[in-house]
Amino acid sequence: MKTENNYEHPVEAGEYLFDTAVGDAMNPTLKKKRDVIVLKKPTQAPKKADVILYRSRDGRRLLRRIVAVAPDGTYTVRGDHQTFSEYGVTEGQIVGVLVGFVRKGVFYHRTDSPSLTLYGHARIATHPIRSLWILAGETLSLAEQKIKRKIGGNKEHES
DSSP states (O other): OOOTTOOOOOEEETTEEEEEOOSSTTTTTSOTTTOEEEEEOOSSOOOTTOEEEEEOTTSOEEEEEEEEEOTTSOEEEEOTTOSSOEEEEOGGGEEEEEEEEEETTEEEEGGGOHHHHHHHHHHHHTHHHHHHHHHHHHHHHHHHHHHHHHHHHHHHHHO
16 A cells, blocks of 8 residues: 555556656656656666665665665665755665656656756755755744634633
8 A cells, every 4th residue: 555755656658667756856847746767777877866676775775866875875865855865775775767758748868858957956956055955944944833722722721
């Protein structure tokens, strides 16, 4: 059974895997519950900026972008909408490499689109700025919630 933020049962068709995007880790590149991801079983070592589906050490399947390749051949990965990286992913954990996605009936093939390849490198390069933006947004959201609770709590006591 597929659970949120987990690609447990992708549909296999020969060397390809298909699944609906779940979770927010790859937002805005992939839209949750809307885009269909198309992955190919790896035939060569993935490289920096590739998006991979891998099995984590706790058994979950996660979709992440490769942001670095270590000298020992392991990968550092991160979702496009995440502020943290995951380290030490091995080739043996990789289930598939993203070759494209379907959005609103249109197939976007990564290797046919230099702009998608450039976009992947841009997501990596702009990570420090985007992380600050994401954290600032989360901080403002928490502050807004506290203010609303405080205002709401005061109204109850005024009655």
